[in-house]
Amino acid sequence: MAVAPVAPASAATNTVDEKAVIPSTVEIPNPEGRPSCFKSTTQEVLFVLTATMAIAMGAFLSGAVAVISASVGADLGMTTAEITWISSASTLAGGAFLLLFGRLADCFGRKSMFVGSLFFFAVFALAAGFSQTPITLDVLNGMMGLMTAASIPPAQGLLGTIYEQPSKRKNAAFACFSAGNPLGFVFGTIFSGIASDIFNWRASFFLLAIIYLVFSILAVFTVPKDTTPKEPFNWETFQKLDPIGVVLTIAGVGMFCAALSSGDTASHGWKTNYIIALLVIGALLMIAFVFWENYYPHPLVPMSIWLDRNFSLVIIVLLLGSMSFAVAEFFLSLYMQEVWKWSPLITAVHLLPMAIMGIIVNIIAAFIMHKVSNKVLMLTGCFGFILSFTLIAVNTIHSSYWAFCFPSFLLAVVGADLEFNVANLYVASSMPKHQQSIAGSIVQTITKLCQSVGFGIGTAVFNAVGRSAKTGGYWDKETKPYSAVFWFATAASGISVLFAVFLTIGTQGGKEKEVEDGGDDRDERSAEVQR
Template sequence: MNDDTKTPPSSRSKSSLDATERAVHPTSRAASAPGAEPGVTEMGAAGSDHEAASSGDNSSRSTPQQRAFGERPAVFKSTWQEVAFVFQATNATATSSFFQGASAIITASIGRELGMTQGEITWITASTALTAGAFQLGLGQMADLLGRRAVFIVGMASFSAFALLVAFAQDPFWMDIVCGILGVSSAMVVPPAIGIMGAAYDKPSKRKNLAFSAFSAGNPLGFVFGSILSGIATRIFNWRAAYILIAILWAIFTVVAIFTIPKVEAYPLDQPFKERLKTFFKTFDSVGTVMTIFGTGLLTAAVTLGPTDGWRAAHIIAMLVLGTLLLILFVFWERVYPTPLMPPHIWKDWNFTFIILASLPGYMGFLSGQFWLAFFMQELQRLAPLTVAVHLIPQAVAGLVYNIIAGSVLHRINNTLLLAVGSAAYIASNVLLALMRPDSLYWAFVFPSLILSVVGADFQFNVANMYVMQSLPSHQQALAGGIFNTIFRLGAAVALGISTAVFTSAQGTPEALADPMVPYKKAFQVSIGLSAISFLFLPFVRLGTQGHTSQASDDVKSDATVAPVAAAATPATGASVGKEERP
């Protein structure tokens, strides 16, 4: 076996990105101590010395059980700050889904008051997912270049402000446009949160597993808790009160963030802002950002408007062709631009590619199914928003329990098996929804469907999120978060567009006129089909356990600093923890 074969995967990943790092952060190596991790510079030279000393003291005093669980990251002054930050990071990933959940159970009320069509109602949530996904990559790169902490706080504050603006919407155009702007605000908070978490929790441990499990729970649970709080506010006042409540909550989160978010940046802290701004304009992938925004926007709009405007309409065909062309050009552009939004090398890691392909369809089916379930309860069962929210409470409770379980078993159970369990749960959940009737018993169909849906969401999000955070070095963790969330946000928008097209097409048929349940059944069948696609990619995933503490992980870090030259010639292959060799 030659030296190149012995080089650990994590060493290859970091070394292969040295050229990109020098282009994005030309002064990072000069300002950092030799051998220091370029992505974690918040402590400075003195802080690093203190961290090393304290780490040695802690390791000598701590028990084997404490070392296995993991030490508190040095960037946190206390356990309280660590818990508060993880809570804030969870809020960040819940921002978009919280808004979608809050909107989903009051869409019927909004539509009636503002005189909205079915397509316009769908765009209340679809526009948020679309803009969140389209802007996520660019904002992730911006966070790395200009400051993660600042971008996070601005994102929280702007989300609060625009949520308040939604509460005063007077027409469909106002509603959908401002909801789209809210998606941009939500896209500002996720990449910085992941970037800070990835740099802070740089060593595999149970502590890291629990932190990332809480973070991963934000997406599915945000939808549920958003629904519950929205239902309560609407019951007491009206649907506008739900958005006022969101504005108040995120204003509070903004204030808390100022005091709890540590300064963990991807650039030297003594680098002047003007120099960072100059680097930003020189390296920011503006062309790729524009292609992403317009490509996904045109494609999703065409899918949503096609059933009502006609698939042969000139503007629908133009949007489909132009949107597809822009996304194809985006792929080629990323291969030639020196500092791309989505580094092409990450797709060379087949595990990463197939984990995303196996997780994305299930999440698309999950979000689409939840949207139409809430609409079904309002329109066919004539339930009040608060009653709909109460019906969704079991999903929130189950989600919390499953998330704790997921965080506890990532390092014990084969993660490919967890992905398979999640896919099966997604399918079973949506099958139950497709089989129910307006007069069906809640406990026979909706309740088990809700319990099963979060099995898929929690298990697959934890596995996928943990792997993504290990496939890029710490100084590009915000970008890794942007890649992961971009794919899932855009997937959500596409899923809502497809299901809306199917729902609208079925509405005018003779079968639908005789049975109002037909369009909903068709929409739920879309969710079943999307969830089933996940199984097509599971056989290609080669994943063991993740996040366990072992001597091997320490050896990997040691080897990575000793053999950078050999590793530089080897393409990145992703995470080094819990990964099985591909035959």
């Protein structure tokens, strides 16, 4: 007969010592509850908002530049290629250094890097407002891009460690975080439009500095202490930083993207010697980086993650979508100013539907990602992009904003938010806790790299069609180069569908489903949670 366990008695009193009773079960924290590192829900909300502002940093800057690009170009005497370099400089610097900052955050701590990057972004934004030459403005935008690279990995790393277990609360936090990209672009355009209309384009950078100074102060008090193990700064840690991998990725990405952005405007076009050299050397260095990472004991990017088919497919779909979104929205903003002759403020007002739609889509995403197949969400995002860019591609100078641009904005946000939400959550679930910052770096590096490539291709297409554009046909002469860029964005989005159909991602977050067979089925449950 089975005997129930009895708690040990005290020798002196012969009574049961309740403190010595061994609990039959271990209490597991509820993943749906507020993480213990937060003292209140207010702190948690402000932390997620501050983390969102980190990922919004680059988009905020791009949006601000988009509506003042014509004014800046006229004031400083810049060509179209030089204007696009204002945005390209930040995305290029951000993409090239993200992996390095991701590894630094994982090794030496995330909070200090996070807070410092917000503060120095404000400092460089302030300096950009005083720029007197195109090269000064481009360099300072590059430095702001460097700060975006320093802020995103620790922000995503903190989110990944705080919300470690799959849950609806984690879905909501990551949905808010993912909203930073599209909403940052739109609010950047709105704030920049208002500031430049009241004062001038320089006020846009001053306002950007004020906003991020406020959030850098807020981060000091709302970001919880980073409890992950830190590495001592010694030779062994230096080797873990993969210095050769860092040099290969920075030099490779930098040279390749610089060639793409400058090739069309070089003295002899794409046949210019230094353009060819930059393209070839940049490509070879990136290939060398892949081979190096396969054999180095402490790789900057573990190549094994690419063996996960869904991981690779998600990244490819995201990069094609990000490339098309960034290029299309930039040139559409420029089109409104150059062709329709709208002021920065009027342009910003007409971009406002993107912000409203972005909030709606991210709220919906937070509630359905654990219920609806994420493959379906990715495909929805792909087709949202295709329809969006097709609408603005067939737009002409006489077309109605409400018939073409308005629905295009709504569909573009659907595409951007759904793809980014699914990708962010999947990548965070695919990497261990001590590599959450590098996980965020991988997503952002590829995204920014493809944005830089997209800007280079878009600028080349714009200039090539612009030189040969003639009066006549469906499109008016002024619209033809812009329409060609929008068709390029449509094509890139169309290609992404070919990869999205092979995804096998189910739902993400929520409760694990019980499996009756036990044993090996635990692996299936774990995989289901990740999916």
